[in-house]
Amino acid sequence: MMKFLTSLFLGAALLAAPVHAQNQPLRIIIDEGVIEPMPFAVPDFVPDSPAAADYAREITRVVASDLTGTGLFREIPSDAFISPVSSFEASVQFADWKAINAQALVTGAVNVSGNRLSVRFRVWDVFSGAELGDGLQFAGTVDGWRRMAHKVADQVYSRITGEGPYFDSRVAFVSESGPKDQRRKRLAIMDYDGANVQYLTDSSSIVLAPRFSPTGDRLLYTSYETGSPRIYVLDVNSVKRQVLPTQEGTMSFAPRFSPDGKTVLYSLAQGGNTDLWRMDISTGNSVRLTSAPSIETAPSYSPDGSQIVFESDRSGTPQLYIMPANGGEATRISFGKGRYGTPVWSPRGDLIAFTKQSKGRFHIGVMRIDGSEERLLTASFLDEGPTWSPNGRVIMFTRETQGASGRSTLYSVDISGRNLRPVRTPDGGSDPSWSPLLN
Amino acid sequence: MNVLGKLAALGALTLVAACSNNDPSTWGSGGAGGSGALAPGSVSDPRSPAYFQQAVGDRVLFEVDQSTLTPAAQATLQAQAEWLMANPDYTATIEGHADEQGTREYNLALGARRANAAREFLVSRGVAGNRLTTVSYGKERPIEICSEESCYAKNRRAVTVLTGSTTG
CATH class of the missing domain: 3.40.50.10070 (TolB, N-terminal domain)
Structure with missing residues (x-):
């Protein structure tokens, strides 16, 4: 027995x-x-x-x-x-x-x-x-x-x-120190609860927005190491990094892996215009997915890899759109009052988490993939950059406080809007990326 | 801004640049990552980077969420163009910046728009395009840190940072 x-x-x-x-x-x-x-x-x-x-x-x-x-x-x-x-x-x-x-x-x-x-x-x-x-x-x-x-x-x-597990997971983030006008940023990784922080880069260059691969062994991030924003892929275990190829005179940022880990979606700014591109990470070959004078950025794949949700200001203000993974016609899904950004598809596939700016406040929210049932989970001076727990129940994000002494902190909140709480990190923290469940 | 104010701002900016600069070939006080190691010279010397920064004016400001050049911005860029034409040895990087009201990704794209708007104006006034590069810092490098419009207005900027000599 x-x-x-x-x-x-x-x-x-x-x-x-x-x-x-x-x-x-x-x-x-x-x-x-x-x-x-x-x-x-x-x-x-x-x-x-x-x-x-x-x-x-x-x-x-x-x-x-x-x-x-x-x-x-x-x-x-x-x-x-x-x-x-x-x-x-x-x-x-x-x-x-x-x-x-x-x-x-x-x-x-x-x-x-x-x-x-x-x-x-x-x-x-x-x-x-x-x-x-x-x-x-x-x-x-x-x-x-x-x-x-x-x-x-x-x-x-x-x-x-009856929910899937999520505690045995890690979070990559940007560790921040110093005042707003002299902020130093380092890439870091830790257990989901803030324990075992390890630094992956030094603070000599601005680093932004790490994104885990679907198997949790690599990170994409943006760095100013060469003076201009470019995308790097970093092996979490060896901490070796490699810059992704890019065209001369362009800036690339906002990368995200495809569900099979073979492809990177990203934004490329050229001549002042920002569009979405897709790169085969083994060959370095890129394909352009959007071609419009508006800003297209912050792309995120659906879990099955068939669709992409992204942010565009083609309507005049930043809103959320979904298009097929190969590009093509995009359907607007956000229609509330305000500006929408950084959409992230949930691992369950049913929800999109996003950042919303409305009436001088920022919110983290979720909506169904057709844009219905929008729910705002948080409100503050500046909340942004949601990332999903492996089971799709919890969202972690960046909260920056107001004013000259403003500071960034990681927070998490249940998708019901309950249980808003800070995630303790040694310094400030921003741009969290939640890993898949570890093996 | 009067000259004293500009000098004070320059002092603050030089501090920023000293912390983050890793490119000794760049000059000026752009207020961002890639600027500021070399002595800017004397503001009284009209051929000096200091003169460009302070007397000509190295930056233009933008309205909220806009990359359109205001009449004041066009006047500053006109003067920049004239200076760059008169001092053909210099190249420049135009840094686009945004205030903190917006997501990181959108602000990077917005800063790219602003830097490009300034660059296109300079090119339209005769500055060779191969002398001018652009970079966006989004909201990563504010020069003013209060969370009010008075600070935001100064952070929504495109800064022309002299980066070296084409002949050197």
């Missing part, structure tokens, strides 16, 4: 637990109007040995932080616990957890052997006394302890909400 499925972590396939035909009364349906966060308890995971004690405690805190960070869960503090969990194998005293109104309980244990670490865990529906899904184990090196914690939290989140 307590048999575990082991999945090797980092470099090996994650084996999914078999689905048991059972009722799952413990459920958060996220699309309901108002959500009271679900109270849950996650007692410190039990270390198999003293060497595992610190890891066990830290992993537990990351799991709790991931879950409470969604705004969907409320952690019951450990000082309210009636009985300690000192053995992972012992049967759960559901009455003790019911008494403190914990609806969900996560139990776990951590084993450390040399530089190998494994985490095993179970998720319990306290009121029915049933296990939600099966016990699961993640194993890897001790260095990967945070990722294992995120994987545990992803499992808990997915089992309770």
